Amino acid sequence: MISEETIIKLLIIDKLIHRQEYVLRELAWEIGVQPDLLERIADDMSKNYLLNIEKGKIIWNPADNPSTLKPWGWLLIHKPLLGSTQEAAKGASPWSVIVAEYMLAGRGRHGKKWYSNLGGLWATFKILTNAQTASMAPIIIPIILVRIFRKSYDVEASIKWPNDIIIDNKKIAGILIEGEAFRDQILLYVGIGVNINNDPPLPDTISLKNILNKLTPRNRFLSLLIGWMSRMEKLSLEPEKIRENYMEYLETLNRKVLVKTLQGELIGKAVDVRDTGELIVEVGRGEKKVLDPTLTFELRHID
Amino acid sequence: MISEETIIKLLIIDKLIHRQEYVLRELAWEIGVQPDLLERIADDMSKNYLLNIEKGKIIWNPADNPSTLKPWGWLLIHKPLLGSTQEAAKGASPWSVIVAEYMLAGRGRHGKKWYSNLGGLWATFKILTNAQTASMAPIIIPIILVRIFRKSYDVEASIKWPNDIIIDNKKIAGILIEGEAFRDQILLYVGIGVNINNDPPLPDTISLKNILNKLTPRNRFLSLLIGWMSRMEKLSLEPEKIRENYMEYLETLNRKVLVKTLQGELIGKAVDVRDTGELIVEVGRGEKKVLDPTLTFELRHID
Ligand SMILES: [Mg+2]
Missing domain, CATH: 3.30.930.10 (Bira Bifunctional Protein; Domain 2)
Structure with missing residues (x-):
């Protein structure tokens, strides 16, 4: 599910993609929302986009588009x-x-x-x-x-x-x-x-x-x-x-890792990576496991 | 909140508005969904739009657009x-x-x-x-x-x-x-x-x-x-x-009505409408109420 507010933000982006700036009131009309609401939403967007509202205009920094x-x-x-x-x-x-x-x-x-x-x-x-x-x-x-x-x-x-x-x-x-x-x-x-x-x-x-x-x-x-x-x-x-x-x-090398594979979880020390991409994990007393990236669901550094 | 599926339907409409038909696979690429999913969603849309899927094409009846x-x-x-x-x-x-x-x-x-x-x-x-x-x-x-x-x-x-x-x-x-x-x-x-x-x-x-x-x-x-x-x-x-x-x-005339106004609810019989739009409701023993449409929140026929 997506919020109405996110959709309105995407409509704003859609309009600004091909035009660096818009008169806020005109943009509100195009999207069909009240200018006050549009201004509040655009203001909220400026936490995530290089977007400014000044003198009744909404302006998107082209270097962010x-x-x-x-x-x-x-x-x-x-x-x-x-x-x-x-x-x-x-x-x-x-x-x-x-x-x-x-x-x-x-x-x-x-x-x-x-x-x-x-x-x-x-x-x-x-x-x-x-x-x-x-x-x-x-x-x-x-x-x-x-x-x-x-x-x-x-x-x-x-x-x-x-x-x-x-x-x-x-x-x-x-x-x-x-x-x-x-x-x-x-x-x-x-x-x-x-x-x-x-x-x-x-x-x-x-x-x-x-x-x-x-x-x-x-x-x-x-x-x-x-x-x-x-x-x-x-x-x-x-x-x-x-x-x-x-x-x-590679941060993982020499770290203690918890790994989830299709066969289950294991804990050990990551000791090497093969040329072909597999991770070698020492799980105790010299016993080593070879992990294929495509079969490894999740890895966490736990030390 | 709006479902992802509704949004995908609106993206389909957006594409078909200016083109009566689309090769389904090409439409899937444009929207960025797998063709199988698009077909399932378009099929569901045909409950609400004059939309057909035939020979790998999706076609919108222009009389519905x-x-x-x-x-x-x-x-x-x-x-x-x-x-x-x-x-x-x-x-x-x-x-x-x-x-x-x-x-x-x-x-x-x-x-x-x-x-x-x-x-x-x-x-x-x-x-x-x-x-x-x-x-x-x-x-x-x-x-x-x-x-x-x-x-x-x-x-x-x-x-x-x-x-x-x-x-x-x-x-x-x-x-x-x-x-x-x-x-x-x-x-x-x-x-x-x-x-x-x-x-x-x-x-x-x-x-x-x-x-x-x-x-x-x-x-x-x-x-x-x-x-x-x-x-x-x-x-x-x-x-x-x-x-x-x-x-x-007007169905309401001579019907028993339940009306919600800003002043509260009333029940009575609708007996007339003035030239200026107010509804006259007889609420008992000849007592009549004059209801302004702009102040009447809800009306239900209850007989
Ligand atoms: Mg530094």
């Missing part, structure tokens, strides 16, 4: 509301990036619901690439995210195995990678959700705005992401370096 | 989703008709919520007229509705004072009239809600589809309504005839 980005070599499709960006990407051509402000049925790994509340960055990148790059994507994408957080925002993000991005043990970004064969190549659907200016959707999650103590224009993050995505194949040419980077950023 | 109407002398604005058509009409020019498939904050008389579920006809007519016609609107509009039901659908509708339209004592249409002065004339906002192909939203309501036992194309009703609205001034030139018509169509 993905529709204003024209990334070279990519088709950007930005919609207020979608079922999910992963599904919407199915019909798009390769090298499209689909961005939604809200998803009715956002998916995370293992069919878990993905909470896409307003002000976050919810995107799917559709990429046509070779098998080598595709097989490394689960390692490369979290590295890209950590690099952006560390180098462009000075924020100490790290990886929780297999590919959640955490800060202070709280999730700030999630990744869902799906693929299909296309002739001799692979079509990759890389879904990335980043808590940017949205309120943290769940316990143990955190948003960039909580860390920076201010709202940040989402297009900066999105352009950095697009830039790195364009260079995925190049990155995959140096598998040793990528693996080294992944291990460097 | 208000956007296909081009009424002479009127500007028709049709939106899937609005706060309310009354508010949206505020920014429109006179002789506009605003139609919404769903209202987030539909209003009835006395600020009561108006339930606008999918498949009904929810419209506001914005009319610039003289004071004489404006003062008669509360009598003329219900007459127009009853005439349409009786003459074009062969359905025995009648008026429940002051201006609900009922069939078998169940509400099928409601009216909300608001006005503002504009120079020496009156801007009228005539809100009309008709349960056409929607499921009856409340107990004691009924839809045209229940009576006809089939879905009916809404544009026929809407064009008839627009035609009559264009002739309101002409109708108001014959006040005697209008009054006679109103009394003829």
Whole structure:
């Protein structure tokens, strides 16, 4: 279920996507709500969007509106509301990036619901690439995210195995990678959700705005992401370096972990990650378990 | 709160408004839902819309899509989703008709919520007229509705004072009239809600589809309504005839009624209606009460 207020916010976004500003009264008429109500709702939106109300106008900072980005070599499709960006990407051509402000049925790994509340960055990148790059994507994408957080925002993000991005043990970004064969190549659907200016959707999650103590224009993050995505194949040419980077950023290594798999729960110490992505967990007296990411439902750091 | 499914239905409408048909798979991609889910939802919609799924296509009968109407002398604005058509009409020019498939904050008389579920006809007519016609609107509009039901659908509708339209004592249409002065004339906002192909939203309501036992194309009703609205001034030139018509169509006359006013409840027999619209109720031993429609919250026929 969705609140009427959230829907009105999405109608406001829908109007402002192609026009930076609107006279508040005119916007109220277009949406069919009283101007006072619209002003109250727009004011509330300014907690999650770089939106200002001044002199009877409502103005959206273009650097926070993905529709204003024209990334070279990519088709950007930005919609207020979608079922999910992963599904919407199915019909798009390769090298499209689909961005939604809200998803009715956002998916995370293992069919878990993905909470896409307003002000976050919810995107799917559709990429046509070779098998080598595709097989490394689960390692490369979290590295890209950590690099952006560390180098462009000075924020100490790290990886929780297999590919959640955490800060202070709280999730700030999630990744869902799906693929299909296309002739001799692979079509990759890389879904990335980043808590940017949205309120943290769940316990143990955190948003960039909580860390920076201010709202940040989402297009900066999105352009950095697009830039790195364009260079995925190049990155995959140096598998040793990528693996080294992944291990460097991996918070899980040497931590005590609680893991839920299809076979049940186990507790142990994470001691290594194989080249092919499996986590090795020492569960006692030298006994080791090999965990496949696709069969691991949940992992928590518990020390 | 609104269900995700209702929102997906509104996204389907939004796509079909300007295109009579869509390949189902392409529509699923555009909305970002799996084709199987879209098909299930579209199938469910065909209970409330003249919508067909055949050979992998979804097709909306244009006679059920208000956007296909081009009424002479009127500007028709049709939106899937609005706060309310009354508010949206505020920014429109006179002789506009605003139609919404769903209202987030539909209003009835006395600020009561108006339930606008999918498949009904929810419209506001914005009319610039003289004071004489404006003062008669509360009598003329219900007459127009009853005439349409009786003459074009062969359905025995009648008026429940002051201006609900009922069939078998169940509400099928409601009216909300608001006005503002504009120079020496009156801007009228005539809100009309008709349960056409929607499921009856409340107990004691009924839809045209229940009576006809089939879905009916809404544009026929809407064009008839627009035609009559264009002739309101002409109708108001014959006040005697209008009054006679109103009394003829008024179910409430000589009925035992329970009335809720701001001063409390009363029970009595409805014996007359004044030229100025007040209902006269005999409450016992010749004692009569005069009820102003604007101060009467609810009236029920109880015999
Ligand atoms: Mg630092």
